[in-house]
Amino acid sequence: MENNTRIGVFFCNCNGKITEKVDYEEITSEIKKLPQVEYVRDSQNLCAHLEGELICKEISKNQLNRIVVIGCAGSREEGFFREVLVKAGLNPHLLSMVNLLGECCAVHEKNPQVKVKSIELARMGVARAALLEEVKHGDVPVNRTVLVIGGGLAGMETALENAARGFKVILAEKEDKLGGRLARVNSIIGVDRKPAELLDEKVKAVTSNPAIEVRTNTRLGDLDGNIGGFTAWLVKDGTETPVEVGAIVVATGVQTIFCPVKYGLSIADNVIGQMKLERLLADGKDFNRKNISMIIGKGTEAFNLPFVIAVKNALLLRQKFNATVNLFYTNIKVGGDNWEKMYTDARAAGVNFFKFEDNIEIAANNGEIIINYEDPFLGNKVPGTYKITSDYIVLPEELVPSEGTEELAGVLRLELGPASFLSIDNAHILPEMTSRDGIYLAGSCQMPGFVNEIEISAKAVAEEIFRKLYDEKVSVEMTQPYVDATKCVVCLTCYRCCPHGAITIEHGEQYENLYKSAAVMNPLACRKCGICAAECPGKAIQLPDYTDSQILAQLEAMEVQP
Amino acid sequence: MIIAERKPIDEILGFLSQHQKVLVLGCGGCVTVCLAGGEKETGILSSELAMARSKEGRPLEVAQKTIERQCDFEYLEGIRHMVKDVDAILSLACGIGIQTCAEAFPDKFVWPGVNTKFLGVNLNVGEWAERCQACGQCVLDKTGGICPVARCSKSIFNGPCGGSQNGKCEVDPDTDCAWALIHDRLARLGQVESLREILPVKDWSYSRDGGPRKLVREDLELESGK
Amino acid sequence: MSTNQNFQPKIVVFACENSGWLAAEHAAELCLSYPEKVEMIKLPCSGKIDVLFFMKALEKADGTAVLACQKENCKFLKGNVRAEQRVSQTGKILKEIGIEEERVGIFYLAANMGHKFTEIVQGFYDKIRELGPNPGKVIK
C-alpha cells in the first residue's frame, strides 16, 4: 500500500432511493473513521453531468487518488465514473463501486440490519479501494500476416477477405491444387452458379492477388506463440519451414463417408450416395422417368445439410427428368436461408415425402430396390407395411471433419467440439471464434455448412482479425494478469490450465528468480478470466481489478459474529 | 522434482495440539510445483488450522510465510524474527526442507506438514509418477533411458519378469511394465540385442544402503574440510 | 444442529460477473428481496474462485457459495467446471475438520434470472440457518 493513498468517497442518494432506506450521516460517520479516507461527500444524483465536473474538481483539490462511489454499480455508471477519473487525471481503474442500491436498498425493507449492512458494504468498498492498482495501456507490435489452412472455397474466400483488409495472406493447401471438395458437386444450394465456374473464378482471384501466397502440398506441423506473433511450422515434402504470422484461420472443411452398411446395403450401381448422384448429374447421366428413393436417417439427420441436399436433388430430378422421387425421412430440417421454400417447392413439384421411424427395410437385388416401411402417420388408420419399388436408392453420406482435423486441433491446442468438428458450442462466442484468440474457423470445419454461408463466415473472420490486428502496433489495456517473477516457479500449472492458450514461459534477466523465467500472459490472447491466478500454487499471478489482496480485503472488512 | 503430498489434517492437528501459536512455512521449491506446499497451500492450510482449532474452542494463532527454499540455510535465516514469536513451525517442505528447518531452529518444534513421496514427473495436472530412486549409480545408458530401479516393481536388472503382460506390471494394471518399456524402446532404436547381455549385480553401496550419503567436491571448496 | 429460531446466518456469495452478478442486479431491478446478511463479491469468472477465498469467507461467515454460469456455457469454457472442483475441494477440507461441507456451495444461473437468484440465495440461507452457526469461525 502506498503511503500517500488518499481515498475520496462519493455518496449518491440516487434521488432519495437510497436515503429512503439508510441514513447517510450514519454511514459517513463510520467511513470517516477509516484510515486513508480524506474526503466524503454526498449528492442527490452523482451521475448527473454537472456532478462529474464537480467530482473532478474535488479530486484535484483534495489530491485524491482512490475513489469510492457508493450508490449503484451498473456497467453504465461504472463507465461514467471511469471517464470522470480520466478527466481528473487518474487511472480509471482506481475506482471502487459500491452497489448500495442494488445489494441493499432495492432488496431490503428498512430495518436496523440494513443499516449494519450498508456500513459493511461501504467498508468493503473502501478496503478494496485502498488496494486498487493502476492499469496501463501498452503498445503491442503485431505481425499482420494471416495463415489460412485449407484451400477450398472457404479458405480462398477468407484469404481474399483478409487481403482486402490489407493483410498479407499465406494460403496452405495440403493437396497439390486449390479447390477442395466443392469441385465434386453438381450444383450449389442457394447459389445460382456452377461449382466449377465459381471455383475457377476464386482460384484466379486468389492466385492473381499479390497479397496472397499459395503453398500447396503443405500442412501445419507445429505452432508456437500467440496472436500477433505466431510461429507456424509449415511442412512440405517432409521439410518444416517456419513462417511468422499474426493470425490463423482454419478452413479444412468436411469429408463425406459413404456407409451403405448402415442401411443393410452394399455398394452397387443403384445404391449410391448423394455425392455420387451429384457427380452422375454433373456427368450428364439420364434419369428420365426413373423411380428414385432417397433416405435421411440413422444419425445423418444430426445436421440439416444432408436433408437440404436431398431436397435439392429430389427437386432437380423431378423437374429435369420427370422422375418419381420418394424421400424417406425421420426429421425435416430446413432451418436456413430459403430452404423452407425449396422444401414446399419440392412438395408442390410432386416429390413424395414419407416419414419413418425405425421400421424400414431396404433390399437391393437384380437392379431393383425394394423398400418396406411402416408409416407412423398412417399407422393408426391403415396399419401395415408399405412396399415401394425403385430403380435407385440414394443414401446420405456421413459428414465428418476432414482427415487430420484431430491432429491439427492438437497442434493448435484447441479442443474438438460436438461431433469432433472444431466449433465450440458456446453462446458467449461467435461460431467463427475458438478458445484461442488469433485462431479462427471458416466454412465447414466448424460444422457442415452451406456455400452461401461461406462468404459471411469469411467476412466475420476477417473483421475479427482486423479488429484485433488493426495496425503494425496495437494499443491494448493491460488488464491481463501479471506475474510476480520472484514467486513464479515456472511450474507450468497456469500454462496447462489456461483455456485460451494465452500463457507462455518467457526467459530473461528481468525475471528475478532462480530460473530467470516466468509465465507471461499475452495481452491480446488473454480473456481475463483469472483461472490462472486461482490455480497458481505460488500465488504469483494477480488479475488486475481482482487481485487476491483486493478480494481478501473485502472479506477482512466484514464483521464477524460468533 | 520431489513430489510430496499434504499429510492428513488429523495428524497435523495432533502435532500442534500443545501449541498456541504456529508458523505455517511454505516452500517455493518442489512442493510449490507439485501443488503440496506453496504459498497457496500454505494459505489454505493456515485457514483450515485456525478454523479447526476455533471449533475445538482452543484458538490457534497462525502465522504464515513461504520462502524461496527451505533446503537452504540462508533462506531460513531470513525468517528468524518470525520464528522467534511462535511455539512451533509446521513445515510444508519436503523431508529435506523440514530437516534443514529443524537444524536451523534447534529450539523450536518443527513438524512435518507433508509426506515426501518420490522423485517424479508431472504427467498431468494432478498426476505424478515416480522416475528416480537416487540410487547413486545411473544405469539409464543400458536401459534405454527408462529406470528399472525406480520403475520396475521388483527393481530387477534383467527383466521383464513373468508377470509382464500387455506392457503392464502385475503389481498394478495401471502401471507400465518398465522392462516392457525398455524392451520396446530399445527395439525401436534397433538396440534390442543389447538386452541379451546379463546386467551384473548392482553395487548398492552408492545407494542409501551404503549409509547416509554425502557429496564433497573438493574442486568447489575454498578450503578443504570447510 | 442449532434450532435457535433467532439465528441469522451470514453468507458470502462470490458471483461471476457474467451471470450471478448480473442476476443480482436483475433481482434488484425487480425489487425482489432476500435476507440482509448476504454479502456479494464480484469475480470475473467463477473459475477465479479460490479455495482460499472460501476458507477466508468461512472464517467470518456461516456459509459461502459461488454463482456460476450455466453448465457447458462458461464464457471461458471450463471456469465453472473448475469452480465446481474447488467447491468440492473446500467441502472436503471442511469435512476433514468436522465442519458441514454443505456450508460451501455452487449454483448455476444466467444473467437474466433475477428470480432464480433470490431463490438460490434464500434457499442457501435457509439451509445454513438450519445448520446453525459455523463452529469454525475465527474470532480475533
Next chain:
Amino acid sequence: MKAGSNLEKMMESGNFAVTGEIGPPKSCNGEIVRHHAKMLKGWCESFNLTDNQTAIVRLSSIGAGQLLLEEGLEPNIQIVCRDRNRIAIQSDVLGASALGMKNILCLSGDHQKFGNHPTSKNVYDVDSIQLIKILDGMRNGYFANGEEMKDEPPKIYIGCAANPFADPFEFRVTRLEKKADAGADFCQTQCILDMERFEKWMELVRARGLHKRIKILGGITPMKSVKAARYMKKFVAGMMVSDDLIERLDKAEDVKAEGVQIAIEQIEHLKKMEGIAGVHIMAIAWEEIVPEICKRAGLAPRPQV
C-alpha cells in the same frame, strides 16, 4: 555330473523327467509336509518346495527340504530374490547344500503386495538371472564378490523358471537364453494352459538351439473347475488359458475328470515334442491327484538311473 541329484541323472541320461511340487504349511507342523511326502514318494524325481509362495509366510523351503530328505524324497529348493540379499541367499545355499540338498531353483518371487505382509519392504538385491550366476559361481568355488572359497564348494543343480505366456513374446526366449548363459541347468515353465502358444515358443527355443543347452520341463496343472480357469485367464498376469480348454471344461459332465484327462493328454503331447526333457506337475492344493496322472500318462514306474 554337477550335483549328482536324481533329477540331474534322469535328465542327463536322456530320460523323460517328472518333478512335482509341495507347498509348505503356514505353520511349523512338519507332519503336513511328511504327509504329502509319503503320498508322493516315488512318483517324481524331485519335488519343488516353494519359498513363501505368493509372499505369504510359510515354513521355509530349506526346512521343508530337510523333512523331505528324511522321508527319502529329493527336494528342489526354491529361492526367491524378494526376501533376502546376496549375503543371506549365499548363506542359505551353503546351508542347504550341507544338508544334502542338490537342486536349487532361482526365482524373482511374487511381489509382496499380493501376500499377507503387503507393508513389508522387499529386497531384490539381485534378480533371478543374477542369482543363477551367483549360484553358478558358488559351485565353481567363488562367492558373489569374487572371493574364492577356501573349502568345499556347494554342489548344485541349478534350475530356473520360464514363462512363455508373458510379454513381450519373442523376448521370453531371449530371457531363457540369458538364464542358460548365466548357468541354469534346467528350467520349469509356467503351467501350460494354451498349448498353441507354448508350441510357438518352443519353436523359437529350438531355432536358437536352446533346448540343447538347458533342460526344459513343461509345466502341467490339472484344472479343478471352469471358474478357476476363467479366473486365471482374466486376472493372473502372465497367464494364458485357451478358449478350447475352457470350452472343454465347460462342456464336461465331470469337470475334475476332464481336467485330469486334459493334463494327461498334455503330458502325452509334450513327451513327443522335440526339446522337452520332462514335465513339472503343479497340482496346487490337489496333490493327491498326482499319482493318478502319472500312472495314466505312462510316467510310472519311474526308471532307475
